[in-house]
Amino acid sequence: MDRNAQIPLATIQRLPAYLRCLLQAQAQQMPLVNSNQIAEMCGGNAAQVRKDLSYIGELGTRGIGYDVGDLIGHISRVLGIVEGRRVAVVGYGRLGSALLGYSGLPERGFDIVAVFDNDAAKIGTSADGLIVLGTDRIGSELRDRGVEIAIIATPAEAAQEAANKVVAAGVKAILNLAPAVLNVAADVAVRQVSLSTDLQILSFYLAQVGKSDS
């Protein structure tokens, strides 16, 4: 297979799930897994697992399966999560606070190294070992601390301005938790997470099954 071809986005979006399953397999002392087992653990199908993995290299052994440790290393390398990525959180409301306390991020190599808010009452207070800074300091602090990813956890109205500030500070990757569309330069990657959107999709599903029942 042509290893210079770029990996499809759909595949990239599944790699983190594979990684999670493999770490679980490793915790259970399984030295090897086959594509069926991965598919079952991740809720996918075996052919897709094989095709996805084939995009990142010939990693398996025919007749045997995949070496768990090897695969973990490979996927981690492809995802660029070999070392700790430095992350900043903008918006220290209840959601921002939940992020600071969430152990799942450092466990996966994402270290929150700065928190910002523009509420004077919060600035200067302590947040899980960090001091909340004013949003006017985003520019200088993100550069000083080598932040690569910003998580926006502000209300919708403040999200665009927060994005402008982190982009001005050189950040090229944003995880947006605010229910707002961000307008940023084409070389900045944005991923949107919106609970209300997901709830609305579930709501559609409920409306569908309700209809066919009647």
Next chain:
Amino acid sequence: MDRNAQIPLATIQRLPAYLRCLLQAQAQQMPLVNSNQIAEMCGGNAAQVRKDLSYIGELGTRGIGYDVGDLIGHISRVLGIVEGRRVAVVGYGRLGSALLGYSGLPERGFDIVAVFDNDAAKIGTSADGLIVLGTDRIGSELRDRGVEIAIIATPAEAAQEAANKVVAAGVKAILNLAPAVLNVAADVAVRQVSLSTDLQILSFYLAQVGKSDS
């Protein structure tokens, strides 16, 4: 167009974004919008907006555009969010607490009517007007309160058991915020939200641009 054909999933996933933009347009007193304006506000493209909307009906006027109020009504009806949907939260950690305090959910018609946790220290305490209940009461309370959607905000280890309980209580739609794959019956819809997954995808993007720079 055949209105009995089912709406593509990809379209459904964009409808909530359109709805959000339309509500914004309405707040700005705009009576009409055209597909270009919607596309610009949501970060999509005009042809796609038109095709998506055509799946749910002939809603526009050629030469003119779409009536904002009409479209809002139509999309809301398709998404089944005309009335308040009853939602329960399982897991009252920092994330669960952030959900209870998040005004965006009731604003969009999702009312949190119950919270559960299995930590004895939390049971019985007050959570934004609700009392935290033990997870052993999920079965009875979800039925009593007419809950249709469950949000799982437990640690990964507890997620499957939480899912089993809410499914046993008749819930057919789950929003899973725990980093774990849920195994549920085929007639239960699950949507997975995972911040670490999204961060890993952003990390891949950073690794890519870093590579081509060198």
Next chain:
DNA sequence: GCTTGTGAACGAATTCACAGCT
């Protein structure tokens, strides 16, 4: 014999381009 890796077939989603209506 068992499992990977992968062309080929299939299906889904996006984009194009223009006819049809106001």
Next chain:
DNA sequence: AGCTGTGAATTCGTTCACAAGC
């Protein structure tokens, strides 16, 4: 003249089915 609605063309993603290798 302007904008929608939609077949047709294209691109992208998934699934199949089997040859290749252990």
